[in-house]
Amino acid sequence: MPIHSVTVYCSSSKNLAAYYYTAGAELGHAIAENKWTLVYGGNSVGLMKSLADAVRGGNGKVVGITPRIFVDHCNDDKQCELIITETMRQRKEILEQRGDAFIALPGGLGTFEEIFEIIVGRSLGFHNKPIVLLNIADYWNPLLRMMDHAIEQNFIKPQARDLYFVAANVAEAINHLKKHAIEPTPTPYLRDLSSATE
DSSP: OOOOEEEEEOOOOSOSOHHHHHHHHHHHHHHHHTTOEEEEOOBSSHHHHHHHHHHHHTTOOEEEEEEGGGTTTTBOTTOSEEEEESSHHHHHHHHHHHOSEEEEOSOOHHHHHHHHHHHHHHHTTSOOOOEEEEOGGGTTHHHHHHHHHHHHTTSSOGGGGGGSEEESSHHHHHHHHHHHHHSOOOOTTTTOTTSOOO
């Protein structure tokens, strides 16, 4: 299916190494260049800000989704569209619904929660949208090793590795999404409830 919008999960931290913000901006430029809409958490701090500012700088469309608790503190009021939810659960649901693909930049607890929920959703066949872990500075390597460990211990099936794509840089991430739009990747676990994901 063609990709019109990309949901990006990322950090709101203001205390990261500079190369993370550079990568966020590079991704934002690439999303705008491909005329995709950015769907993201709607905050104006950290990687979120670098990402969204870059999309707007390329005349791209930005959709922010933020819970009401953040509105008076760090929401980004420069959205093309701003959706305010009552809860974090509602926010995650809309982030999933509005994206045709998902990219996870480096992030913290919230990003971990979001990307795992998306991966599990694909494993159960609730969606077949491409998922990319953007592995800037090998950030996701410890998590990938944990996945391998869980596979070795039979908690997760080996084909779980096919549920997501690990990109070393922005160009690889974008190329994967373009390829998926032409040749959709089958979902290995399609509603296979016998697959261990917990």
